[in-house]
Amino acid sequence: MRKLIITALLICIALSFHGPAAAAPAELWVASVRGIVSHAFLPDSGIALAAGNSVVLLGNDGKQKWSWSAGSPIGFVTADMAGAVYATYSNRLVKLGANGKLVWEKSTFDKAYALDVMEGGIFVGWEYGLMKFDADGNLLWEYYRPEDC
Amino acid sequence: MQKVHTDVVDYINLIELKEGLTLAQFKPIEPFDVLHVEVEGEKSVLVSADYSGVIMWNTTDKYVYNWKIKMATPLYLTSGGFGNAIAIAKDAITVTGIDTKLGLVNREAKLPGRALGKPYYFGSLYYIPVEGSLIAIDNELKVQKRYALTALKGDFTTMVMRDYIYLIGSDTVIKLSQF
Numbered sequence: 380m381r382k383l384i385i386t387a388l389l390i391c392i393a394l395s396f397h398g399p400a401a402a403a404p405a406e407l408w409v410a411s412v413r414g415i416v417s418h419a420f421l422p423d424s425g426i427a428l429a430a431g432n433s434v435v436l437l438g439n440d441g442k443q444k445w446s447w448s449a450g451s452p453i454g455f456v457t458a459d460m461a462g463a464v465y466a467t468y469s470n471r472l473v474k475l476g477a478n479g480k481l482v483w484e485k486s487t488f489d490k491a492y493a494l495d496v497m498e499g500g501i502f503v504g505w506e507y508g509l510m511k512f513d514a515d516g517n518l519l520w521e522y523y524r525p526e527d528c
Numbered sequence: 529m530q531k532v533h534t535d536v537v538d539y540i541n542l543i544e545l546k547e548g549l550t551l552a553q554f555k556p557i558e559p560f561d562v563l564h565v566e567v568e569g570e571k572s573v574l575v576s577a578d579y580s581g582v583i584m585w586n587t588t589d590k591y592v593y594n595w596k597i598k599m600a601t602p603l604y605l606t607s608g609g610f611g612n613a614i615a616i617a618k619d620a621i622t623v624t625g626i627d628t629k630l631g632l633v634n635r636e637a638k639l640p641g642r643a644l645g646k647p648y649y650f651g652s653l654y655y656i657p658v659e660g661s662l663i664a665i666d667n668e669l670k671v672q673k674r675y676a677l678t679a680l681k682g683d684f685t686t687m688v689m690r691d692y693i694y695l696i697g698s699d700t701v702i703k704l705s706q707f
Contacts, residue, residue: 404662404675404693404704404705404706405704405705406677406702406703406704407692407703407704407705408702408703409679409700409701409702409703410700410701410702411699411700412699412700412701413699414698414699415696415697415698415699415700415701416698418685418696418701420687420689420694424689424690424692426694426696426701428696428701437701441701441703497545498545498546500545502545509543509548511545511548519548520547520548521548522543522548522549522550524539524541525541525550525553
């Protein structure tokens with residue numbers, strides 16, 4: 380009986396120290412990729428990274444699925460709902476398929492300042508304005524900032 | 529000071545995406561050394577700029593702002609929606625709560641460590657990577673959650689996607705379950 384009481388006391392003491400388990404996040408994975416300057420999430424929870432001269436795709440398990448090299452530093456990456464990845468480097472915009480293969484490449488006139496996918500278009504910002512491409516790489520419009528900016 | 533912003537914006541135009549037409553221009557302050565543009569709503573955009581502080585633009589009136597808070601340009605500015613935003617000062621420690629409806633600073637606090645990246649608002653909390661941990665603070669600027677991450681050094685972007693928190697640095701991507 381004494382042993383039972385001591386055991387019960389020990390359990391109570393242990394519980395009083397730890398209390399209810401605090402909800403802590405689990406660190407699911409850590410991936411090391413050198414020189415990340417831009418990132419984009421894909422619909423399947425993969426992450427496209429602009430890292431050095433390459434676009435690197437990490438799967439949702441943190442493992443590299445593919446890498447595509449541009450030969451010069453990648454500035455920005457973004458992704459569409461179909462899982463395609465877009466990237467800018469130098470004065471180029473490229474579309475990479477879900478397998479990491481080059482689909483098309485277009486000129487952006489000059490170095491891109493911004494890249495995003497919105498409203499079914501791929502938008503590239505540059506020094507003098509903005510341009511919109513469709514998913515097939517067709518230039519839909521060019522916007523030049525007004526002179527009084 | 530943790531770091532000094534060098535990338536500034538010298539103009540803000542609101543563009544219609546279908547045809548690429550100018551809808552509005554932002555010109556209520558000059559010079560246009562804009563450091564942050566934080567969209568709060570369709571008619572409310574927070575702008576921070578050198579010499580001006582934090583300004584609320586209604587996206588309609590070219591030369592008019594709704595309010596201006598004269599303060600040192602923050603290191604980070606994040607909208608929490610529902611009339612709230614926070615600004616982290618350039619010391620990376622001091623956090624200021626802003627009432628974005630009235631244009632008032634409503635409180636100030638110190639973070640438990642230097643902020644390493646822009647706060648990310650999700651689920652009524654601001655997630656902030658700080659030295660050695662990821663914290664989540666509420667609109668009262670109280671730390672509600674804290675998770676030690678000893679490897680957290682350098683600049684990090686915080687994102688919450690689906691049920692996961694991602695911390696993305698220049699050489700590291702960390703995926704956490706939510707807490």
